[in-house]
Structures are given as C-alpha cells and as structure tokens.
Amino acid sequence: MLKLIRAAMVAGTLMTAPYIALAQDIDGAIEHPMIERYPGQVIAWQHIENYQPFKVPVGPVTGYRYIDDVIETEGRVTRTFYKYEGTDRTFSEVYSNYLDALEAEDFEILGKGMSADRRGAGVGSRSWSEVYFIQNPISKGGEANTMTAGTATAGGAGTIVAKKERAGGTAYVTIHVEQHAEDYIGALIDIVEVEAAETGLVVVDAEAMGSDMEDYGRVVLDGIVFDFDKATLKPESKAALDAIAEFLDANPDKTFYVVGHTDSKGTFAYNRKLSSDRALAVADALKQDYDIASDRLEPHGVGPLSPVFSNAGDAGREKNRRVELVER
Template structure:
C-alpha cells in the first residue's frame, strides 16, 4: 500500500473549523477541506448507487462512459467565500492531492475560461451538469453548483480510485467559480461494497403487508436463466412462501406480472416478461396446489422500470416478477 488515509489528510493545508459549517457536518477522514472553506451541506448513506462520468458529452445531454458503483456514499458541499483563490487553484490542489495519495486518476479536466472547445469535455461547462444529473443534490442542500449567471467562471472535475484490501475507495471533486470571490466545491467519497442483503425475509406476513399498503409486491427469490422463462430450482423456497400466502387469501384474485430491462426490442421483452410470469403461475398451480383461476399472468416488459436502465445494477432491479392484487 503506497499511502494511508493519514497521508491524504496531510496533503492539503491545515484549516480551522468555523462555526458556519452545517449542523452535524464534519470532513471525511480520508480528505480534508480546502483551507477556509465551509461545509454548506453533507450527507452519508450506508448503501447507495453512485455513477462517475469518465468520458465527454457525445450527444444531447448524453455521456457514454460511466463507472457504476454501489456502497457507502458520503457527500460534502463546500463554499470558499470572500476569497482570492480561483477555481483553477482549488481544482489543481485537489487533483494533485489525489494523485500524490496514490489514487488512480479515472477522469480529469478543467475549463477555467469557459472555452467553447472544451465545453463537452470532462470538466467543461456543458459536461458538468450532464455528469451531475445521475447523482443529483437535493434542493435542501442549497448548493450553488451548476447555478449562476452567464458571467460565472469555469469548472474543474477529478475522479480517483484507491485500491484497498477491504474495498476500493473512490473520490470525486467538482469545483466551480460561482462568483469572482466564491468557489463551490463538491467532494463525494464512495467506499465500494456490495449490498448486505438477506436482512428482509420474505414470509406470508411480509407479502400481506406489502399488498395491503401498496397493492403489489416484488416476488424476491424467483430466478431465471438469462433470456429463458424456466423457473430455476433455487426458487423453491420463495414459491412455497408465495403459495402459503395465496392459500391464506384463496378468495382474492391476483396478477403475476413479469418485468424485464430494456435490452433487446420491445416486442421480444414483452413476450419474455409474460412467459416468465406464466412460468411462475404454472409452478404454483402444478407444484403447490394453487387454483388456476386465482392467478393471471401478464407481462409489461421494460415499460414499468423501478430505476435507471443505464447500469448493470439498475437493469438487475428492473428484471423482476410482481404479485398484484386484482379485482
């Protein structure tokens, strides 16, 4: 290991905490703030998705190249006020600090003069709002990133990756010259790790609560091979729970609805989603004694996604089977 968290802390100049920091906000132990900057807003999520844009804008509000992550996500919005320091100085300081701390630089670029030729490149005026869209800041953050008048200054962006035995750490830094004496800095730290699932057990009571409050429930634990509509043997435990719930509610009618991601054409996905729903119905009828009249298979393909289809994580969440209460 070339470096440690402490090394990163020492790379930026010491600072004094101010009373103007947002309540409950302190710097991440991995990276200190730019001297005299104050925290306007912060957040921490034990598990969330995060998306790092690493390529230029290639079409209308579109970037082709992304790194999709999931894990602990920490976000800090700073402002450097009443300053003679420029966005470019701030950007270069952070970018160099990442490199000196042993981070692999995944993307970098700055456009201090709002050069039209750089607008769509990493860190450019047009690039920054597109790259930020998949990791939006809440309106409550009061962030001035990507706001301001046409006379506002330039942008800079850097993203780095540090390999660690316990999991990779990613840092992104966005800098923006909001005004001649105000620089906005967004620092995000992502500690990559898979979801610690298995915390929610699917049982008849869980199905009943979801149906009662939402009218629908995702049937977790139903598995298919890629592009096939054959229910895999490891789905047996989930099917048994579903069958118990259906027998407890024998007078109710339900739709079993299949969903896919958006890969492939629409007609194909609509057909695949209905075939998978039908396969679940057939299993419940033939192997678990559920009345055929209680269930109706339908498929909506990619037309009702739960989240984005732009990442592997999102597509996996969109491929699902739901039980929907009928009339």
C-alpha cells in the first residue's frame, strides 16, 4: 500500500545505530500505511479501535484542563507508540522530520509546538498534552504510558496536529514526540480515519475485531446492513461477513454470542423479535456461507435494552441499531 508520508531523515542524520539490528516491534503490531516511521524506531505499543469518538484539540489551553478549540470526530482510531533508544538523536530531530514529511505530503497543519521545557499553554506544552490525554486516554496499559508519566518533561517535547482529505475520507493525525530520557525518545502517533464512519460505510475488519475482543469481550459488527425493518441481510454486508469469518477462522477454539440490538421506537415485543431475527440471520449466514460450526455461534436479541447512545435523536438511534459479537 502507498506510503503517504515518508519520515526521511534530515541531512547529517544517516548514521546507523548499532541497536537497530536487535530491536523488534511487539508481536502483532502493524504499521499504519499512512505514516512510515522515523528510521530506527520500533513499535513498543499499539491499540486499534474500529470505531470510537475522538477529540482533536487544535488551540491553546484556555482554562484549567480545558481547551476551547477542539474538533470532535469519530471513526477508526489507530494509536501506535514508537521508541528510539540511543543518544545519537534528539526529540527535535524526530519532530522536525515528521513535520517536514507531513508538509511535503500536503497535510493541513492544524497546530504545532515544540520546546525544551514544555512551558506555556500552546500545542505541545505540558498543560496542553495533559488535556489531550484526559480527553483521549490511553486505555490499554503498556509503554505508551511513558507519554503521561511526566518523567521526561525536562528533556523537551513537541506535538503536531494535522489533517488530510483523501479519496477514502478525512484523516486526522496527531504526533507527540518526547525526550523521555537521554537515550530514549518516545513518539505516539494517533490516526483517526473519519469518512467511513460519517457515511455509514465503515466495515469491521479482523484486526480491529481481535483488538476489541481482547479489551472488551465484544465487538460491534460494523458493515452489517439489513433491509428496512426486516431481518434480510443486504448484499453490501458481504465485506463485513468476510472479515468476521476471517476472525472466527483465526480463533477456532472460541465461541460467541451473536447479539442483535434495536433502538427504542416501536413496542418492546416487536423490537425484541426483530433484534433476535437479525442476530439469527447473521449467525446463519456465517454457518451456511462460511462453514462456521453451528455450536460456535449462539444468536440472541435484546431489543432496546442496551443502548450505546441516547435514543432521543436520529444519530443515537442509528448507533443503537447494531449486531455485536460477544465472547462466551
């Protein structure tokens, strides 16, 4: 896949550090195709959400743990933490390379800031980063927590917030770079891919399903589409079914509930039956078309009993109409 950003090293930084041959990415980590790492970095932590809300602050801190200028978005979120171990680079070199690469690829820079002491209220300052991580907490423990530990503030840090309009939709990128220790530079890259979620075309994939299942024991099966007020699967559901079958094949020892949900419009009895029929339709499609063993999928419908958003508006009701895979 095309690399949209190449974090090419600036002049005078082409030396090879001896540790690189020994350093390895953590198991299962996959570099996002949009951004290529700074040479010598390794992936020390990664978390992927197929769909979640995300806040992208682009202005300075305007109050206690508060920023006025924030873009509230949602979509597929990929968070990857890279580390660079060695004393032959500085955080400012890594920061400048990423900034140059973003600008070279015509990203719109929404905010940026870099300093050795991280004072002030602007993008990249200590107070700004504190707000960012409160709004978008690192939900899965690991080495990325060094970004919020506060042990490297004297070493300096920088943040870049950027936006790209692509054929596949809008993407927001936030890059945090920190001199965590004299021989340790950390970089957290957050990528939010928006358009698919905004248009309702987001499709679950096996990689994100595995991440959600590991963290929450369930995953929303985005991309499953039914005829209006019916339990008949539409042809455009095939891409999602393909991904679900791929995930099930990769986890042959696990069994799941297929759980249907509705909004609160209509009677409870009607919604309970509709949600049950839709769960059954998904389970049957996986059994019949993908040879998934019958005893691995148990369909149930709970109607409007477990909303994820308020049913007061159309947007909330749309999110509540869903099918989930829940680990048994």
